[in-house]
Amino acid sequence: MFISGFKKIREIRVKSSKIGGGISLPHAIWLPALTGVLSLAAFPKLNQGYLAWACFVPLLVFILRCAGARRAFWAGFVAGFIQFFGLIAWIPQVLTRYGNVAEPLCWFLYLLMVGVLACFPGSACAVTRYCMRGLGSWALFLFPAAWVSQEYLRSYAPFGGFPWLLTGYSQTDYLHLVQISDVTGVYGVSFLILTFNSAIVWALLSDTPKSRRMAPLALALLLLGGSALYGERMLRRWGSLKPELTAALLQGNLSFEESERELAWKFRDGYARMAERLEGTKVDLLVLPESPTPLMFQFDTVYAGTLRQLAARYSLGMIFNNVTVSYAGGGERYFNSAYFLSRDGVEVGRYDKVHLVPFGEYVPWKSLFFFVESITKDVGDFQPGSNLTTVRLGDHTANALICFEAIFPYLARQFVRRGSNLIVNLTNDGWYGDSAAPYQHLAMARWRAVENRRYMLRAANSGISAIIEPTGALQVATGLLREDVCVGRFGFVHDQTWYTQHGDVLANVCVIITLVLGAWSAWSLRRAALVECASLLAL
Incomplete structure (x- = not known):
């Protein structure tokens, strides 16, 4: 299924200098929806954590091909809505059984909560697509930083935050990968997962020379291998404790x-x-x-x-x-x-x-x-x-x-x-x-x-x-x-x-990168608009 899916995605080619093909959500809703379903399956109870390493590929394909940041936001919203709808499906039971909330109101509150949570991944997708307008398709690699930024924000807001099942938590049972969290926190594993997904999409869709197309994937594999080796070392060190x-x-x-x-x-x-x-x-x-x-x-x-x-x-x-x-x-x-x-x-x-x-x-x-x-x-x-x-x-x-x-x-x-x-x-x-x-x-x-x-x-x-x-x-x-x-x-x-x-240094760096590149993209777009306006006036 994955192979046939990747072959289909490979047909959607994109040049590094030209992005966006006018793809719309109604016609390609299956892409973000597939991301939502696969990312849901990566967490407990299903615990298929390996899916996280490719589940964002369909969503990223949509972001590359859609016409603007608004469509990218709604794509991220759809993916997030499906994911959170399944992840916190226990909310209605709590509200009706212990909160004495009427069932219609219970479902309204539940869907409202899911909708609010879905806005976070939607924002990461919108920022990434917006930056592509000003910086080109290489801004695809902003996506890991933008995604970690929205997870970090969700850890603090609204109402003190709700960091329930951040992306990195999908790897809980893979202890070799979890160990880097003593340096990066859970956000480091989230970043690694999103980087790997972005590199896959670049390798599949970019029309740059093969060596440049595969370089990000090779780097992502090196990061993954380095994390696993670090994990092996830490498991030997901390697993050898003899508590008394x-x-x-x-x-x-x-x-x-x-x-x-x-x-x-x-x-x-x-x-x-x-x-x-x-x-x-x-x-x-x-x-x-x-x-x-x-x-x-x-x-x-x-x-x-x-x-x-x-x-x-x-x-x-x-x-x-x-x-x-x-x-x-x-x-x-x-x-x-x-x-x-x-x-x-x-x-x-x-x-x-x-x-x-x-x-x-x-x-x-x-x-x-x-x-x-x-x-x-x-x-x-x-x-x-x-x-x-x-x-x-x-x-x-x-x-x-x-x-x-x-x-x-x-x-x-x-x-x-x-x-x-x-x-x-x-x-x-x-x-x-x-x-x-x-x-x-x-x-x-x-x-x-x-x-x-x-x-x-x-x-x-x-x-x-x-x-x-x-x-x-x-x-x-x-x-x-x-x-x-x-x-x-x-x-x-x-x-x-x-x-x-030192705390969440990586997460804070991701926030800074996202803000800086977002501002840079806005400045680039404004400058391009002014140049175009000046050219028209010169005529």
Whole structure:
């Protein structure tokens, strides 16, 4: 299928000095649509990551042949809409089942969200095609930088960003390629994928001499080979660690639909019962997941006593999630918190979640979205924490990421840069049932371990709980939607990676390149228009 498809694409020849053949979206919608379908299949649950290395070829062919930036935008929009429509197909289930949103409104909100997300790849396509007008077809190689720029922007906006399944995440299972993220972050793998796709299109469609036509593809292959060799070296280095500590992660599989009384019993006695399975096993640290609880550690002395008794069994104590109430400033303020208890039952630290889920844990811009709370039943009213708190565990330091905070590269990096030697992720993916979301969430979390070369202890209420090694490998993992105990080895790591120290340098360079070439292209087009106007006046 791929060979016949490439033969068909090869028929669409384009000269390097002349681009654009007037191709229109209605007549060639199959090109961006094919990109959308193939890119969707590259991510969990389908996990066909190899497709990412060619899935953008049809879209790039369209960009080369279309008549202008507007058509290129809509091509990118179509590809993005199809991709995101499949990737976040679990959204309607969450809205109807847990948000009490009417089904028609639910689908409207879902399609609106997909449409907003699709504008990001659309913008990358439009910028690339616009630059081709001013700079020629070689501006095709701006596409990787433009694409990474829109992914970087999506990591921060709107409402704090939604970097769900950036292109690089498609390679999660190919650990040799993931390792460069300790230098470039996940954006480096995205850039590599888009560069390879661009080089394929240039090799197929350019009418330049063969040596020049194949040179970009040869360079892309060298980059890919170099990344794989670097990955092999890093896998040998970080895979040789011999961790001496043992962690136990309790996966309670608590349901939102259970009665408050039943949930209270499970929180007060259920976790203690699960911990009894650990008798006879040397465990240094116990970790409980984020999960729905009617009990508050602050005020329920019986519940607090149970947790302190549990912590006393382990040399490094325990970490758990609970709601915190603050009365500072004269009113009640609620925080989604991670508590750290020492073996002595003393609270040695607390982290209040700083990156809340918009429309889930709070309503942004309440004056604009005043109607949200009236149409949903479970929108929280949490306040964001103000500090990136790290906590001492024995002679070392750890930090917590709560729920979807693990999908933000900058957040884990800032914790590690501040001295964290261990990342703990407390999450509750029970909202998503047996959809692709828990698998997608885990895939993204694994990259935080590689970028910063830290062990990650990931406790998930309904799964997937896992101990993730600094290579991104899953040392041990549980199943989904079942009660389980996950036991494995971990250690504290003190080295800091280049990425930890310097951050998203590559992504920022891509943004600068995109802006500079965009401005240069605009200047070139304006100058050409002025020259043409002067020529006409001279006549």
